[in-house]
Amino acid sequence: MTRAPSAHAPAPARSPSPPLPAGSPPTGDTTPRDQASGLAAQRVRWSVAGRLVLDDVDVTAPPGAVTGLLGPNGTGKSTLLRLVAGVQRPDGGTVRLVGAAIDGSVAGRAADATGEDLLALDRRRRARTVAFVEQDATSELPVTVLDAVLLGRTPHRHLLAGPTAHDRDVARAVLARVGAEHLADREVATLSGGERQRVHLARALAQEPRMLLLDEPTNHLDVAAQLATMRLVTELARDGVTVLTALHDLSLAAATCDHVVVLAPGPAGRVVAAGPVADVLVPEVIDPVYGVRTTVLRHPRTGRPVLTFDEA
Numbered sequence: 001m002t003r004a005p006s007a008h009a010p011a012p013a014r015s016p017s018p019p020l021p022a023g024s025p026p027t028g029d030t031t032p033r034d035q036a037s038g039l040a041a042q043r044v045r046w047s048v049a050g051r052l053v054l055d056d057v058d059v060t061a062p063p064g065a066v067t068g069l070l071g072p073n074g075t076g077k078s079t080l081l082r083l084v085a086g087v088q089r090p091d092g093g094t095v096r097l098v099g100a101a102i103d104g105s106v107a108g109r110a111a112d113a114t115g116e117d118l119l120a121l122d123r124r125r126r127a128r129t130v131a132f133v134e135q136d137a138t139s140e141l142p143v144t145v146l147d148a149v150l151l152g153r154t155p156h157r158h159l160l161a162g163p164t165a166h167d168r169d170v171a172r173a174v175l176a177r178v179g180a181e182h183l184a185d186r187e188v189a190t191l192s193g194g195e196r197q198r199v200h201l202a203r204a205l206a207q208e209p210r211m212l213l214l215d216e217p218t219n220h221l222d223v224a225a226q227l228a229t230m231r232l233v234t235e236l237a238r239d240g241v242t243v244l245t246a247l248h249d250l251s252l253a254a255a256t257c258d259h260v261v262v263l264a265p266g267p268a269g270r271v272v273a274a275g276p277v278a279d280v281l282v283p284e285v286i287d288p289v290y291g292v293r294t295t296v297l298r299h300p301r302t303g304r305p306v307l308t309f310d311e312a
């Protein structure tokens with residue numbers, strides 16, 4: 001479902017963030033970093049063990065915006081993120097980074113999009129382009145937080161070289177940006193779930209990606225940390241990073257996303273609605289997909305939708 005764009009303004013960043021250190025060494029990536037690119041995934045299909053999990057799914061995520069990927073359990077959100085990230089290969093469809101022409105009100109029908117074929121990128125180039133924070137990502141390795149974040153710099157340096165002073169500056173800057181600077185010398189394995197979540201986000205930021213894929217980034221986080229994480233994600237989007245994030249909390253999505261894509265169960269996950277938050281997060285869309293009765297209120301200060309639910 002595609003709805004007309006609304007005048008819904010993105011939430012402004014509320015506080016400045018430490019910038020990343022300037023002067024990245026040459027990486028061989030010829031794409032200018034200030035050239036914002038959106039995501040256009042089209043007709044994506046994926047099956048496992050003879051079962052179709054995603055069926056002809058179209059998803060766009062415009063540059064300079066946060067796009068929420070929503071849907072009940074098991075509708076294929078994580079699978080779609082893994083396919084876009086290149087962790088798994090789709091059985092069909094295309095995944096491209098395209099110019100600013102796409103817009104979130106278009107449910108993936110950027111049919112004339114050419115852009116850069118993400119599925120064709122080699123691993124190293126892809127890691128300089130796309131960073132992915134998986135749901136409940138674990139780290140069994142006995143490494144410090146700083147070393148874990150430095151792993152995010154690997155695609156930016158020569159294969160056999162160790163981290164440079166610039167890599168360390170970037171790692172410390174991204175740790176500060178996620179509010180985890182004080183954890184730098186701790187072993188990752190000793191962190192709480194919320195602390196670990198921030199470290200995984202910092203590792204992704206250390207990649208300096210053009211596109212950030214997040215699978216439930218607010219899992220394990222207290223309410224203040226949830227808001228801080230989504231504010232950071234919004235700031236990154238305003239800096240030109242394309243953000244696609246799976247979320248379960250529909251009110252958090254309403255408060256923080258610019259666009260949303262809703263997957264619904266069926267024989268296979270499929271997109272039932274996509275567009276600006278105020279157009280898509282409405283009872284007519286949410287109730288049949290989640291099997292609930294939704295009431296939409298207005299936030300008295302921001303004017304954004306606030307959703308409450310009753311059993312159907």
Ligand SMILES: Nc1ncnc2c1ncn2[C@@H]1O[C@H](COP(=O)(O)OP(=O)(O)OP(=O)(O)O)[C@@H](O)[C@H]1O
Nearest residue numbers: 048049053071072073074075076077078079080135
């Ligand atoms: N490797 C796999 N082997 C078998 N089934 C899989 C595999 N990966 C995903 N699935 C199935 O595909 C469907 C979609 O899973 P996925 O994790 O993508 O859903 P999701 O929307 O992210 O769910 P949740 O909201 O619960 O995290 C589920 O039914 C899941 O069991």
